[in-house]
Amino acid sequence: MSNSIYTARYTFKDIIGKSNAIKKLIKRGKEIANSPSTILIQGESGTGKEVLAQAIHNYSHRKNYPFIAVNCGAIPSNLIESELFGYEEGAFTGGKRGGHVGKFQVANGGTIFLDEIGDMPLDMQVGLLRVLQEGYITRIGSNVPTAISVRVIAATNKDLKEEVSKNRFREDLYYRLNVIPMRIPTLRERREDIKILIKHFIKIKANKLDKPIPKIEEKMYYDIINYEWPGNIRELENYIENIVNFNGESTIELKVENNQYHYDIEKNIVKEDEMYVCSLEQLEIKAILACKHKYGKNVSKISRKLGISRNTLYNKMKKYSISLE
Ligand SMILES: Nc1ncnc2c1ncn2[C@@H]1O[C@H](COP(=O)(O)OP(=O)(O)OP(=O)(O)O)[C@@H](O)[C@H]1O
Ligand SMILES: [Mg+2]
Known part of the structure; x- marks a missing residue:
């Protein structure tokens, strides 16, 4: 077990439960582990969304590549774009020398876990949609797109469909994420x-x-x-x-x-x-x-x-x- 932030430590063996709901979840998780399609995990707080995301990654052929978790609700909205996609040196004042490698690029070959996706500000959702649709990223301040191969697993404890109906989440992004929906049952x-x-x-x-x-x-x-x-x-x-x-x-x-x-x-x-x-x-x-x-x-x-x-x-x-x- 590694402590690296780039490593997923949970596997399906860590998902304890004999109920039909959990058995089904594990079976589905294994079936789609190697698929490139986007997964949307929904479940109440503490149901094991991150555990499931890591287990899927570790069961896939991407397991020796990074698992990068990004808490979309915790990054200030003006930094999300540079955090996810990176920037070139000189892209803006105060930027680091040599620029910054975005999370998508760090995750290349592996999985990016977009946690609390329901908290991502609306104006930042467009950039994410573009990456998901086109499969490449462009650093801020650059016009050279880089092709990337990253499995996207998003998670939220919000009802995303409802967020869409309240105009707090883009409908197009919702459908783009919800290719493989997985709902984790509550403990009760x-x-x-x-x-x-x-x-x-x-x-x-x-x-x-x-x-x-x-x-x-x-x-x-x-x-x-x-x-x-x-x-x-x-x-x-x-x-x-x-x-x-x-x-x-x-x-x-x-x-x-x-x-x-x-x-x-x-x-x-x-x-x-x-x-x-x-x-x-x-x-x-x-x-x-x-x-x-x-x-x-x-x-x-x-x-x-x-x-x-x-x-x-x-x-x-x-x-x-x-x-x-
Ligand atoms: N099926 C399970 N069997 C054993 N332990 C579990 C299981 N699911 C979750 N856990 C444990 O419960 C805790 C919470 O799991 P996790 O962080 O994945 O929840 P979460 O759904 O992401 O919660 P939040 O919405 O608050 O982020 C972890 O400490 C994990 O070890
Ligand atoms: Mg979590």
């Missing part, structure tokens, strides 16, 4: 992967922090499975690092708001749709068990959560032979 869309991700990160973090593998209590486990994870894998990874630091305790509270149970006591984890394909009596049993799991012997809390009286709760527990012991 693939809760069945959370379990192996926990295991994966616990091992990595315990190793990194030189700490023992902590035991995760059932209640915490329940919260991890049911939490919404707005920050996706990055948030989960950092949460696990916190737990490992505190030997299984946590100093970060996960607020589980909804009433949907994604955790089944007997089977550990079930898919949501499977969970609801059952009789209403079974559903009642599941709801009571889930509350017992969460609130222990606290009859008041359980009945309040279920929206029934304590008496009704006792009757139902009797009917289904559920005890709170």
